[in-house]
Amino acid sequence: xxxxxxxxxxxxxxxxxxxxxxxxxxxxxxxxxxxxxxxxxxxxxxxxxxxxxxxxxxxxxxxxxxxxxxxxxxxxxxxxxxxxxxxxxxxxxxxxxxxxxxxxxxxxxxxxxxxxxxxxxxxxxxxxxxxxxxxxxxxxxxxxxxxxxxxxxxxxxxxxxxxxxxxxxxxxxxxxxxxxxxxxxxxxxxxxxxxxxxxxxxxxxxxxxxxxxxxxxxxxxxxxxxxxxxxxxxxxxxx
Ligand SMILES: C[C@@]1(CC(=O)O)C2=NC(=C\c3[nH]c(c(CCC(=O)O)c3CC(=O)O)Cc3[nH]c(c(CC(=O)O)c3CCC(=O)O)/C=C3\N/C(=C\2)[C@@H](CCC(=O)O)[C@]3(C)CC(=O)O)/[C@H]1CCC(=O)O
Ligand SMILES: NC(=O)c1ccc[n+]([C@@H]2O[C@H](COP(=O)([O-])OP(=O)(O)OC[C@H]3O[C@@H](n4cnc5c(N)ncnc54)[C@H](O)[C@@H]3O)[C@@H](O)[C@H]2O)c1
Numbered sequence: 244x245x246x247x248x249x250x251x252x253x254x255x256x257x258x259x260x261x262x263x264x265x266x267x268x269x270x271x272x273x274x275x276x277x278x279x280x281x282x283x284x285x286x287x288x289x290x291x292x293x294x295x296x297x298x299x300x301x302x303x304x305x306x307x308x309x310x311x312x313x314x315x316x317x318x319x320x321x322x323x324x325x326x327x328x329x330x331x332x333x334x335x336x337x338x339x340x341x342x343x344x345x346x347x348x349x350x351x352x353x354x355x356x357x358x359x360x361x362x363x364x365x366x367x368x369x370x371x372x373x374x375x376x377x378x379x380x381x382x383x384x385x386x387x388x389x390x391x392x393x394x395x396x397x398x399x400x401x402x403x404x405x406x407x408x409x410x411x412x413x414x415x416x417x418x419x420x421x422x423x424x425x426x427x428x429x430x431x432x433x434x435x436x437x438x439x440x441x442x443x444x445x446x447x448x449x450x451x452x453x454x455x456x457x458x459x460x461x462x463x464x465x466x467x468x469x470x471x472x473x474x475x476x477x478x479x480x481x482x
Contacts, residue, residue: 244373247356251367252343255279258316261302262309262333263323264289267347269296271321274360276301280319285309309333314342322346350374359384363396397433398425404438405445416449424448 259275261268264286272293275282282302284293289304296302309329314320314336322333322344334352337344346352358369359380368387370380387393402425409416424445432441 244350244375247371247373249358249369249371251369252278252319254319256281257318259283259319259321260285260314260317261321261323262286262313262329263321263325263347264293264304265323265325266290266292268321268323269293271323271345271347271357272296272302274357275319275321285313286324311336314340317342319343320345322352361387361393363393365399366393366396394430395425398430401433401438401441401445404442405449408442408446409449414450420449 254275255278257280259280259282261271261275261282261284264284268284268286269290269292272282276296283305284297284302285305285307287306287308289297289306293302293304297304309324309332311332314333317340320333320337320342322330322337324330324333325348327348330346330348330352334344334346334349336342337354344352344354345357350356356371356374358371359377361368361370361384370383370387372380402421429441429445432444436444
């Protein structure tokens with residue numbers, strides 16, 4: 244099994260060709276559509292779900308069998324027929340054209356595999372078993388979708404705002420300092436306070452060298468060295 248390199252692709256406006264129109268092809272549509280891909284399905288027959296996606300304007304259906312040349316202009320493609328030698332032909336064309344390819348019945352022929360996805364905007368968790376057990380990837384998605392850890396996503400907005408201010412001011416912040424600030428207390432604050440107030444608190448905690456429980460000054464705020472973080476780790480070890 245290869246060691247895969249996980250990435251998040253920007254597919255907005257990019258051409259995506261799906262060959263085959265069965266239930267597996269249908270299952271691939273939502274994530275590609277949500278990423279803004281321009282999806283074309285080539286298949287003699289398609290499921291009712293794909294027909295609905297065609298009616299909604301999410302995909303274009305070309306009703307015929309695959310022929311070499313169909314990946315012309317594609318950035319990304321999925322071989323989802325149930326015919327091994329057709330998927331193999333698509334793989335060869337993708338290799339020749341340098342098109343990113345997912346072959347649904349043969350991980351060895353894939354340049355990428357699709358993960359199970361948990362979303363809590365703007366956070367996306369992607370789970371892969373490296374092809375060992377897609378059923379396990381689904382199970383973990385279902386468990387993580389209900390998990391408390393997703394609450395941290397609520398902090399993304401205020402942290403992004405604070406980060407923009409820090410970038411504009413060109414202030415140097417030790418990465419560890421961010422970890423000191425991203426706490427359960429801050430999470431509570433996002434529930435109770437307003438965003439501007441919370442951003443203000445984040446900025447003062449990041450920049451104020453006088454906060455006693457934190458490092459005495461930014462020069463002393465070094466990865467793994469923050470007093471507050473060390474105390475948090477100790478508390479976690481006890482609980
Ligand atoms: C995550 C997910 C995303 C998606 O499909 O977009 C996905 N498969 C999902 C479900 C699923 N697929 C299968 C089952 C039945 C139980 C089982 O086999 O475990 C279930 C479970 C179910 O449906 O409940 C059967 C299956 N899958 C592959 C083969 C071929 C082979 O292994 O040789 C066969 C045998 C076909 C046969 O025998 O006929 C291959 C792949 N499936 C992958 C992804 C890639 C590896 C992901 C990874 O593990 O890292 C990879 C390599 C290529 C790819 O498709 O990208 C999606 C979960 C969606 C969700 O979250 O609910
Ligand atoms: N990756 C996964 O998660 C996963 C899960 C289950 C099954 N699979 C595998 O995926 C494959 C597809 O499964 P399915 O359930 O969607 O099959 P399916 O039989 O429902 O659909 C196959 C589709 O391919 C089309 N097709 C056949 N020959 C074609 C050609 N020459 N050109 C274009 N289209 C053609 C058919 O018209 C049909 O729409 C199977 O090999 C299956 O073993 C993969």
